[in-house]
Amino acid sequence: MEIFEYIESMNSRPELFPDVLAYAREHKVPIMDPDALQVMKHHMHLTGAERILEIGTAIGYSALHMLSVSDDVEVVTIEKDADSHRTAKAFFGTYEVAGRVDPILRDAKEIDPEMLRGPFDMLLIDASKGNNEYFFENFSPFVKDGGLIIVDNILLRGLVVEEEIQSRNRRRMKEKVDAFNKKIAASGMLSSFLPVGDGLLIISKQEEGKNA
Template structure:
């Protein structure tokens, strides 16, 4: 067992939403890894985040977990896939969280950010090639003490591979790495965490 697997095992929690988790596994819907989810929720508790903007709803798995941290958390979440959006809305409804969710079915690249309001946390978990675009578009909506969390910054380990034969995959990985390097050399405070598929926490 590697050190990373050892820590991942310790980070495992009892699944709060087994039906949503099982659906994701059965239908191959990408969801946040368990140990990354644990860090994400821990950050919410530590920093008392209440107004979250999520880019990439999928079926609402991470959204449900974030809302479970406290009853006064409100989530605005954006998903461009209508089928996934509808499933997420049903999941929020089933688990009694829909009243605290503004679920938007739209391409996040096209939405007017000024219509969304202000937030104290931004969670980016959508198209990995667009991490920098989403960061630059939605970061201005954060309060001064707001934080940004980005999932999948390791691209399943491909960010350190020198030769990727698939051109589209290679292009995506290069964009993921370029965003990581941008953040690392920016004036933002950042922590790159080797949990799950890599989690990035950014603050001003």
């Protein structure tokens, strides 16, 4: 067993939503890795985050896990794919959490954040990776001071450190994600880049003018 596999096994917990996980695997739906989920949920416990904004619902897997942290957690989640949105709503109904989640069928790039019920305790960015910077710039202002901003897939399954990439689209994706990661690292914000799952970036939002 390699060291990262050992860490992954230590961070992972018994699956709470096996049917959702099975659906994701069968239909090849990208979802958060189990160890990254547990690290995120741990930070929710530490900060007491209850009002969550999620960019990228997919089939509702990560939203269900966030809702499982506490009965007081509420999630506003945005998804642009109608089939994924419909499936997520069905799973929310199955697990009887529909009253605590507001699933929005829209492209997050077309939403006026002022229309959302902010401020939020936490923002999870887990949508199209080339738009990480856009989502961060447009939605992080609606996270309260002291809140969390979490970005998944910052390693792109190792693509982010590859030098020779033949595909133009993959190369462009790598460049955008890498540029965003480096911008955050150089910003002075209180942040951590964690090698769990496909890479998890955790940022603590500070008051204006305060640096780490």
